[in-house]
Every structure is written in C-alpha cells, then in structure tokens.
Amino acid sequence: MKIPRIRVLIMLAAIAIIGIVITQVFWIRKGLLINQTSFENAVVVTLDRIANNIWLKPDIPVGDRPQVIRISPRSYLVQMNMPIDLNYLDNQLRGEFTNPFHKIDFTYEVFEHSTDMMVFSDSVYVELADDDFHEARYLPNLTESGYYFKVNFPQRPIVPSIMITIWATAILILTTVIIFFTYSLVVIVRQQRLSDFQNAFINNLAHEFKTPLSTIGISAGVLKEPEIIHDPKRLQVYSNIIELENERLKGQVNKILELARLENREIILRKEPINLRQLLEEIVPPFMVQLEAREGKFHKECPDTPCVVTADRIHLKNVINTLLDNALKYSEGTPEIGIRIHCGEKNIYIQVIDNGIGIPKEYHKRIYEKFFRVPTGDVHNVKGFGLGLSYVKMIAKAAGWKISLQSELNKGSTFSIGIPANTPMNDEQ
Structure with missing residues (x-):
C-alpha cells in the first residue's frame, strides 16, 4: 500500500464518519422538530376542546365560537368573549397538561375582553400538581363580562423516554464506530510506517552485506589462484581481509539478534x-x-x-x-x-x-x-x-x-x- 492510497483511505474514512455524524445530527434535529410539532398540535387540540367545553356550558350565553391562536411555540391565546368559571378552567388545564401524556409546567392568564386587562394568573408545576389538585381551591366565577385566556409553557416539551433511548443508543453506536475507525487508521498508518522502515532496513541490509560479501568473494577468488601459494605475504593479506570482513558480518548479525532478544526481554545484564x-x-x-x-x-x-x-x-x-x-x-x-x-x-x-x-x-x-x-x-x-x-x-x-x-x-x-x-x-x- 502506497502513501497516496493511505491518504485516500484516511480521506474516505473521514468523509464516511462526517457523513454518519451529519446524518445522525439531522435525524436528531428531525426528531426534535417532530416532537415539537406534535406537542404544538396537541396543545392546540387540547385548548380548543377546553374552550369549546366552556362555550357549550348551559349557563354560558352563546357567542362566537372560541379560536386558538398560536403566538409562539410556547405561548397560545384562546380568543373568546364569554364568562369563565375559573375553577372549571383551572381543573381542565391541570388535568390536561399534568397528565403523563403531556406532563409539562405551564402558566395561564385570564384577561377581560373589553379592556385587555389581566384579571387572574396562576403557575402550575408538575411536581406540585398532585398536591395542589387535592387542596381545596376557591377561585372566582367571572360572569360580569367577557373574558379570554392565554397559556404559556416556560420549558420545551419533554422528549419521550423511548426517543431518548433510541438517540442514546445511536450516539453510543456512532461513538464506537468513530473509535473503531480512528483506531483502524492509527494501526494502518503505523503498519505502513513499519513497512517503510522494514523496506529501508532490507535495502540497507543488502547494501551493508553486499560490500563485505563482495570483498570476501574477491579474496576467495584470489586465494584460488595457483601462484598465491608462492607469495606468503599476499596470502596473509587476503586471509586477513576475509577474517576481518567475516567478523564485520558477524558483528552486524549479532547486533540484529541482540535487538530481538532485547525486545523479547531475554537480555541478561552481567x-x-x-x-x-x-x-x-x-x-x-x-x-x-x-x-x-x-x-x-x-x-x-x-x-x-x-x-x-x-x-x-x-x-x-x-x-x-x-x-x-x-x-x-x-x-x-x-x-x-x-x-x-x-x-x-x-x-x-x-x-x-x-x-x-x-x-x-x-x-x-x-x-x-x-x-x-x-x-x-x-x-x-x-x-x-x-x-x-x-x-x-x-x-x-x-x-x-x-x-x-x-x-x-x-x-x-x-x-x-x-x-x-x-x-x-x-x-x-
């Protein structure tokens, strides 16, 4: 495997990981958006039902049908012009938005239609809703004029636990994939580097051994000549050359073997x-x-x-x-x-x-x-x-x-x- 191929592999792996991350982020955002949209639709339907129940009460004069207006994702206006029984409204809102389906804190405000003045407000917290619900509450019955009300949600809707479990699992899998890819790339790069070093080592080994082997070969060729026996000095020179080059080769081999023993912790220090x-x-x-x-x-x-x-x-x-x-x-x-x-x-x-x-x-x-x-x-x-x-x-x-x-x-x-x-x-x- 050549270096450019490793770079291409790293780039492809990086693109794949980035693509997976982007896809995961997209689906998480999509899930949050769907959850928010579902919550908003449920709020509109719930408030519309409560307003219609008030509108259809026998003791309430029939007027224009109530209309639910979404001011923002966390604020909703129920447009109406009729008397409101605050006890009934409070019980209806608590029953709808503190049940396990919604389970979210909220505040509501009641306004006089003719003056737009707020005449009543209350905050409901899920953790205290059960205690408040069982307490005796005496709220006024607003019958003197026409009224409308507004409901606010200070917090985002709670994400269902099943979605949290799915996202947590997906994030865990994604993290595992990223770690695996990263580890694989590190191993590949290290192996490539080791391969390059080993190739260089083999080339150097061949180069280092070539010279003494060539010298030994030439000297051996000279020693084969018949007339060398009549020239003791020359014989001694070439014999010494062979001996020295042989020692040189032995030294190089011993160094390599010594390193192998060191790596295997077999070295003994005397x-x-x-x-x-x-x-x-x-x-x-x-x-x-x-x-x-x-x-x-x-x-x-x-x-x-x-x-x-x-x-x-x-x-x-x-x-x-x-x-x-x-x-x-x-x-x-x-x-x-x-x-x-x-x-x-x-x-x-x-x-x-x-x-x-x-x-x-x-x-x-x-x-x-x-x-x-x-x-x-x-x-x-x-x-x-x-x-x-x-x-x-x-x-x-x-x-x-x-x-x-x-x-x-x-x-x-x-x-x-x-x-x-x-x-x-x-x-x-």
Missing part, C-alpha cells in the same frame, strides 16, 4: 564495577584508526579521580561504540568528535559530542525507533540499519540509565548517558 577511564582506553584506539583515516580531531575529557559505575561491560562498551560510530558517520568534512565524562554526586554522565549534520528537533524522539533513519534524501549515503540508537535506548532502559540528546540541524549533536555512580546491583537482571 553487571560489574567498571572504571570508565580504563574502559575508554579500550574503546578509543580502534576508533582513532577510523577517525584519522578522515583526518578528524578527537577530544577526551576525563577526571583524574576514578569514575566507577556498575554495569554490563559488553553492553556499555557497545553503547559508547555505537554513539562514536554515529558521530563519525554523520559528520561531514573534517570530523571533530569528543567524549566527556562528568562525575556527579549520584550519577556519572558520559557525553559523546560531534560537529556533524545534527538532528532536527522534530526527530529527537523518533531516532530511537527501530529501523528509523533521519531523512537525508539518499537512503545509502550513510551506511547502517537504523538499529544503533534503538539498541542504545533498549540497553539504557534495561539498565536504568537516562539518555538525552541536544542537537540542532547543522549544529552537531551531544548524546548524554546518565549512569548511577557505583550503585550495587544484582548479577543478573
């Missing part, structure tokens, strides 16, 4: 007291051969007092060699590389400093990922598998060391490893 000053005397001379071949400069800062740490000698040596090797690989022109040891109260810090190409800040965390290499425009301009710093990070984590990086593009890099100073350890971890 810890012992190590004098860092003496350890550097073992590490620096072979490194100087490579550095001098490029006419580089080396600086070493080490205190006169012994700096002793408890660590696995082989892994500590490999970590320092890896950092020095990277410092040399990623330095252009005349390399200037240094190693500094600083002894603190609790930790001893080993710093590897170079004047190389540096590492952009956006890659400071990713450089420890397996197979990752900072993009430079050419996969093979620097040899390696992208495993070195991953190995360093795993060893540091297993040993309880702290590793940090200070680097900017084209301003060199400083890797710092903090190791507890001569802390007692178990023989194995």
Whole structure:
C-alpha cells in the first residue's frame, strides 16, 4: 500500500464518519422538530376542546365560537368573549397538561375582553400538581363580562423516554464506530510506517552485506589462484581481509539478534564495577584508526579521580561504540568528535559530542525507533540499519540509565548517558 492510497483511505474514512455524524445530527434535529410539532398540535387540540367545553356550558350565553391562536411555540391565546368559571378552567388545564401524556409546567392568564386587562394568573408545576389538585381551591366565577385566556409553557416539551433511548443508543453506536475507525487508521498508518522502515532496513541490509560479501568473494577468488601459494605475504593479506570482513558480518548479525532478544526481554545484564577511564582506553584506539583515516580531531575529557559505575561491560562498551560510530558517520568534512565524562554526586554522565549534520528537533524522539533513519534524501549515503540508537535506548532502559540528546540541524549533536555512580546491583537482571 502506497502513501497516496493511505491518504485516500484516511480521506474516505473521514468523509464516511462526517457523513454518519451529519446524518445522525439531522435525524436528531428531525426528531426534535417532530416532537415539537406534535406537542404544538396537541396543545392546540387540547385548548380548543377546553374552550369549546366552556362555550357549550348551559349557563354560558352563546357567542362566537372560541379560536386558538398560536403566538409562539410556547405561548397560545384562546380568543373568546364569554364568562369563565375559573375553577372549571383551572381543573381542565391541570388535568390536561399534568397528565403523563403531556406532563409539562405551564402558566395561564385570564384577561377581560373589553379592556385587555389581566384579571387572574396562576403557575402550575408538575411536581406540585398532585398536591395542589387535592387542596381545596376557591377561585372566582367571572360572569360580569367577557373574558379570554392565554397559556404559556416556560420549558420545551419533554422528549419521550423511548426517543431518548433510541438517540442514546445511536450516539453510543456512532461513538464506537468513530473509535473503531480512528483506531483502524492509527494501526494502518503505523503498519505502513513499519513497512517503510522494514523496506529501508532490507535495502540497507543488502547494501551493508553486499560490500563485505563482495570483498570476501574477491579474496576467495584470489586465494584460488595457483601462484598465491608462492607469495606468503599476499596470502596473509587476503586471509586477513576475509577474517576481518567475516567478523564485520558477524558483528552486524549479532547486533540484529541482540535487538530481538532485547525486545523479547531475554537480555541478561552481567553487571560489574567498571572504571570508565580504563574502559575508554579500550574503546578509543580502534576508533582513532577510523577517525584519522578522515583526518578528524578527537577530544577526551576525563577526571583524574576514578569514575566507577556498575554495569554490563559488553553492553556499555557497545553503547559508547555505537554513539562514536554515529558521530563519525554523520559528520561531514573534517570530523571533530569528543567524549566527556562528568562525575556527579549520584550519577556519572558520559557525553559523546560531534560537529556533524545534527538532528532536527522534530526527530529527537523518533531516532530511537527501530529501523528509523533521519531523512537525508539518499537512503545509502550513510551506511547502517537504523538499529544503533534503538539498541542504545533498549540497553539504557534495561539498565536504568537516562539518555538525552541536544542537537540542532547543522549544529552537531551531544548524546548524554546518565549512569548511577557505583550503585550495587544484582548479577543478573
């Protein structure tokens, strides 16, 4: 799967999710609108029925038929001009709008028709409706003139519980779908990135192995020549070449296998007291051969007092060699590389400093990922598998060391490893 295809997949998934969300919002809004419309129609029908009951009472003079006018979604006017028995009106309104079908708070106001003056008002709350209903209420019977009334609903109509259940279920399903899509996309992107790293690793592996294998093949061809037996020096040279290249291949293979063991937590750290000053005397001379071949400069800062740490000698040596090797690989022109040891109260810090190409800040965390290499425009301009710093990070984590990086593009890099100073350890971890 190529990167553009992943982008298309992400876009399609995003469009699908957005479409589902929009559809869900549309249907929720549609449901609310239907619920509101249903409520308004029910209110009009209910008020019309109450008004007609008042109009048809035997003791009420027959006049114009009452008319229900919707002023707003929460306010309704019952246009009429006749006497009103407030006890009857109050009981009718309470019975209709506090029953389980409506169950909503409301207020009502009664106005004199000729003056439009309010002569009575009351508020009814569902929670108190039952108590008020059973209390003795003596409301006046308005018979002196013609009256009309208005009903107001302070709150929106209550959404039926079945609709709430349906919406909650739909939202839960939608959330699950979004989480699933997001997780799937993250997994796909990670797998694609891992696939890219693995492809780069295979390419680098082929490139790294090609040179020593070619050298071994050429040397073996020379050793097959009959006259080589009469030239002991030449024989020794090509034998040494084969041996060195074989060791180089073994070293690369061992590094890969060591990383696999580290990932499976099979690594055993055989810890012992190590004098860092003496350890550097073992590490620096072979490194100087490579550095001098490029006419580089080396600086070493080490205190006169012994700096002793408890660590696995082989892994500590490999970590320092890896950092020095990277410092040399990623330095252009005349390399200037240094190693500094600083002894603190609790930790001893080993710093590897170079004047190389540096590492952009956006890659400071990713450089420890397996197979990752900072993009430079050419996969093979620097040899390696992208495993070195991953190995360093795993060893540091297993040993309880702290590793940090200070680097900017084209301003060199400083890797710092903090190791507890001569802390007692178990023989194995």
